[in-house]
Amino acid sequence: QVQLQESGPGLVKPSQTLSLTCTVSGGSINSGGFYWSWIRQHPGKGLEWIGSIYFSGKTYYNPSLKSRVTISVDTSKNQFYLKLSSVAAADTAFYYCAREEEYNSRFDPWGQGTLVTVSS
Amino acid sequence: QSVLTQPPSASGTPGQRVTISCSGRSSNIGSNTVNWYQQLSGTAPKLLIYDNNQRPSGVPDRFSGSKSGTSASLAISGLQSEDEADYYCAAWDDSLDGPVVFGGGTKLTVL
Numbered sequence: 026q027v028q029l030q031e032s033g034p035g036l037v038k039p040s041q042t043l044s045l046t047c048t049v050s051g052g053s054i055n056s057g058g059f060y061w062s063w064i065r066q067h068p069g070k071g072l073e074w075i076g077s078i079y080f081s082g083k084t085y086y087n088p089s090l091k092s093r094v095t096i097s098v099d100t101s102k103n104q105f106y107l108k109l110s111s112v113a114a115a116d117t118a119f120y121y122c123a124r125e126e127e128y129n130s131r132f133d134p135w136g137q138g139t140l141v142t143v144s145s
Numbered sequence: 146q147s148v149l150t151q152p153p154s155a156s157g158t159p160g161q162r163v164t165i166s167c168s169g170r171s172s173n174i175g176s177n178t179v180n181w182y183q184q185l186s187g188t189a190p191k192l193l194i195y196d197n198n199q200r201p202s203g204v205p206d207r208f209s210g211s212k213s214g215t216s217a218s219l220a221i222s223g224l225q226s227e228d229e230a231d232y233y234c235a236a237w238d239d240s241l242d243g244p245v246v247f248g249g250g251t252k253l254t255v256l
Contacts, residue, residue, distance in 0.1 A: 071147060072233055074245040085244055121189055130235035130245045131180045133192035
């Protein structure tokens with residue numbers, strides 16, 4: 026049973042870089058056929074896909090966030106990462122990691138999510 | 146403004162059948178499969194329907210999905226109080242909006 030868990034600072038200052046880690050357990054991030062994804066949800070709002078990465082390092086990003094987003098992977102640690110640069114209050118959101126079936130919008134399972142607040 | 150369009154709210158009484166629509170275009174729903182997610186209050190979203198009409202193990206058969214052209218629907222029959230949640234559709238999008246797009250979500254209230 027694959028499980029995902031987000032971790033990282035809950036508070037980030039404006040203009041700084043938001044950094045989150047997703048740890049995968051119960052399965053290998055090297056398993057083919059899946060991408061590993063980040064999705065966010067502004068409080069009280071809908072879901073916004075951020076981007077996804079394959080174990081090989083191949084990525085694809087939401088065009089609206091692409092200039093500020095970097096997703097990377099460390100297969101030896103079974104983790105993948107999110108970096109979002111130059112954050113502002115509008116980046117305050119719940120951030121979820123999830124496994125995505127390759128070239129699909131099928132996300133399963135999801136991590137429990139972590140709230141990141143951007144504030145000075 | 147979400148790429149996929151859902152009604153912001155829906156409601157029904159216990160036992161009723163409720164449907165939630167998801168409207169897109171040829172580059173997303175028209176040419177790719179649709180997935181649905183259920184988000185109970187204060188929890189992470191959960192995959193509810195995949196590949197237009199398939200239920201993951203453990204999802205009751207009260208939940209069903211369908212797709213026609215550039216629109217998709219989620220139907221819930223025999224509505225129960227525990228079905229009160231937010232529901233989101235998602236699809237792969239072959240245009241510059243993509244590649245993954247979500248609907249804005251529908252809040253289902255069980256009266």
